[in-house]
């Protein structure tokens with residue numbers, strides 16, 4: 001299996017691992033090498049170029065490479081994946097490990113394939129919890145950076161009238177279409193349409209993407225959020241996201257939830 005290898009100074013190992021988790025890593029192996037660096041390895045996208053794109057720009061002291069390793073350790077995470085409860089009545093489960101739940105609990109089954117969004121990452125949990133609470137019947141919802149489609153499917157299950165999902169990665173679109181079918185949700189339209197070309201406005205916009213990407217698309221995120229609508233951003237660090245909120249002004253933060261060092265912020269247009 002082809003893996004990404006990020007070589008960083010030991011002091012940056014935790015930050016670099018966070019970057020890989022946010023880019024879609026399912027398991028991160030840390031190896032201290034003889035030169036005093038830490039090598040972080042994980043499987044990400046189907047090509048080296050896509051993996052690099054998901055990780056984004058790196059500090060000058062980090063080095064990104066790609067290595068071929070045995071398949072087995074790279075896929076053992078599947079054994080350890082488990083259903084995750086994101087609300088009292090909502091569970092996200094690996095498609096190969098569905099749970100037994102009370103009637104009244106909605107279960108979303110996800111096969112991430114080569115994409116991000118199994119439900120167990122704090123940023124997905126935060127965004128899924130917000131989507132479940134915020135999406136009302138008849139809403140139009142946009143999921144930007146849909147990955148596996150998990151948030152789009154949660155929105156559809158919450159009663160959305162129409163759900164549009166976009167991602168830069170072809171693998172994410174394939175996974176979203178596949179997972180929508182798996183969950184018997186027929187209203188998800190998924191494509192690689194860049195957010196700059198998405199037309200219309202949406203009652204709920206969900207964007208679980210790393211901070212630099214949110215900043216880069218901030219004008220479009222404001223544009224696609226309806227006047228009375230809500231934008232949920234996740235994928236940002238709890239202690240370092242003021243610059244992201246600044247980029248979204250004049251939208252105003254109305255609620256912030258924190259989990260394991262990550263934040264999800266809901267923003268609305270000023271009245």
Ligand SMILES: C[S@@+](CC[C@H](N)C(=O)[O-])C[C@H]1O[C@@H](n2cnc3c(N)ncnc32)[C@H](O)[C@@H]1O
Pocket residue numbers: 022023024054115116117118119123124127144145146147148149150151166167168169172195208209210213217235
């Ligand atoms: C952290 S994952 C989130 C996946 C899923 N929505 C979830 O909550 O688990 C971020 C996703 O954003 C996508 N992405 C990154 N930059 C993007 C951009 N500029 N436009 C659309 N999608 C982007 C990545 O390919 C990745 O699938």
